[in-house]
Amino acid sequence: MKEDFLHFLWQYKLFNQANLQSVKNESIEIINSGGYNTNSGPDFLNATLKIDRQLWVGNIEIHIKSSDWYVHHHEKDVNYDAVILHVVWEHDTDVFMKNNHPLTTLELQKIAPKDVLQNYEKLFSKEQRWIPCEKQIPEVSSFLLNNWLERLYFERLEHKSIAIRELLQKFHNDYEAVLFQLLAKNFGLKVNGTAFLQLAQSFDFSVLRKVRFKEEQLSALLFGQAGFLEDEIEDSYYEKLQKEYTYLKHKYKLKPLPKHHFQFFRMRPSNFPTIRIAQLVSLYYKYQKLFSVLMKADSVIEIYGLFTIEVNDFWKVHYTFQTTSKKSPKKLTKGFVDLLIINTIIPLKFAYQQARGEVEEDSLLNLIQELQPEKNSIISKFSELKIKGKNAFETQALLELKNNYCSKKRCLQCAIGNSLLRK
Structure with a gap:
């Protein structure tokens, strides 16, 4: 037997209420069983009862045994001074209030269906x-x-x-900044979600606001902060991003994440973090106020349309900065x-x-x-x-x-x- 079951019985009055009597044979009429209290203090508040035809308004406390009143030290707690009825499964001892009057007790085990x-x-x-x-x-x-x-x-x-x-x-109620945090985490899925969230939190969103108008700068910011521009790779696009990131890093005092935070192992190439970052770049380059656009969208078809994006030409033929792929737009799947x-x-x-x-x-x-x-x-x-x-x-x-x-x-x-x- 658990106490929350007794709460359930009392709340829904799932017991025989005809000729209801206390353990001392006092008549009890339940007018209002009270509001269930999920905070500290008595279990039900502001109940209304008639006990021996006298109207009472107060609180209800529920225990497995009457003696639990003393086990829980309620006799020392002023929050229990307004208890008008003690509901128990088993009555094993009388309980007395501070004025030495016995607390009216209702035993449920004999009347529960x-x-x-x-x-x-x-x-x-x-x-x-x-x-x-x-x-x-x-x-x-x-x-x-x-x-x-x-x-x-x-x-x-x-x-x-x-x-x-x-x-x-x-973020001081900046919904655009919060949207970026949430999207970044979800772009990383389960495997890279934490790493993508760290990426989004590795710089102030105001930096992204300033660079989002130029795709190359936006790419440099995200790939650079993810630690993917720290290697020496002979590729003109890579070198452009490296140069751009060096400038941004100095201007905004940026510190990149170690790229080993991002997992490639046992992942489909379409889910590689490099591809997901490229898609995030395309999304934020396309929409300058993405939050406002999404809040106005009221159908799934409309949202699908908003996320119909293609990566730039470099990523159409690459999975990483060094791994090429068959040419494809690498769109976000449905x-x-x-x-x-x-x-x-x-x-x-x-x-x-x-x-x-x-x-x-x-x-x-x-x-x-x-x-x-x-x-x-x-x-x-x-x-x-x-x-x-x-x-x-x-x-x-x-x-x-x-x-x-x-x-x-x-x-x-x-x-x-x-x-x-x-x-």
Whole structure:
């Protein structure tokens, strides 16, 4: 038995309320069970009860055993002076308030419904499972699941927006600078994401603002800061960038990263960091105010159009400064842009709209629902349980469900777990 289950029973009044009595045979009528308190102090605040026909307004504290009141030293804490009812699973001792009056106590084990207890035991069985409800989740109604997935998706956006707000604070609400940080990290994907973020943070964004009008200078800045212009290579384009970077390095007091931060091993050439940097250069050379352009885009087709870019002539025939390739524009793939939309563009739109006090939920949902479902081990496992994500909205919500509810066994806070417990 866990305390949060008792919170669940009290919050939803899942026990027989007819002729409700305390352990001292006082009549109890619940008018308002109070607001659930997630901070320190009593578990439910501002409840309204009738105890022996007298009206009381105050707080509710919940424990497994009555004696836990003393184990937790509540008798010494003024925050518990306004408790009007002690709800416990097992009453093993009387609890007295500071005025020496016994605290009214309600014992749940005799009035909790057996079917809810059985459902709780099934859900929290010690049997090893991928998710606690994997045997029952196919029974959940599609209506409940769809509503819960929508809430989960916005919870996921909220979690992502926390990191964005921290960046905005760091960059004094410069959304263009924050967009560059987020895009750079995502251009590096999983393998080089940290290195690309370090690259974006290795110089002040004001430098990029000044050089973005000239492709050669922009290339020199990014490749130079990534440490790729430190070698001696006999190539006219490379030597031009080297010369340009030497000038920028001196003018803006730049310090390059060691190029070994960037991984090439076991990577497709199209994902080489040199190619990703070249694509980032093309993007920022093409759009002088990329943030404003992206915030106005309200369809996936429009965003695909914005990211239709080609690398410059040198990179059309190279994978690195020394490795040549068959001539190709090396465009960003649709799948890659989908990742940018999921992980950068929509979360930044959400954070921006939050700051303006006008979150356009339907617009954000329309965007994410246009994208194909993601493919990974978590989504595959849900599919085996007959929970199939039809688009990126549903797969993102399922990732939130698994990572922040199932893995943490937060079934009592989950709409699915809640439904299964109350069957």
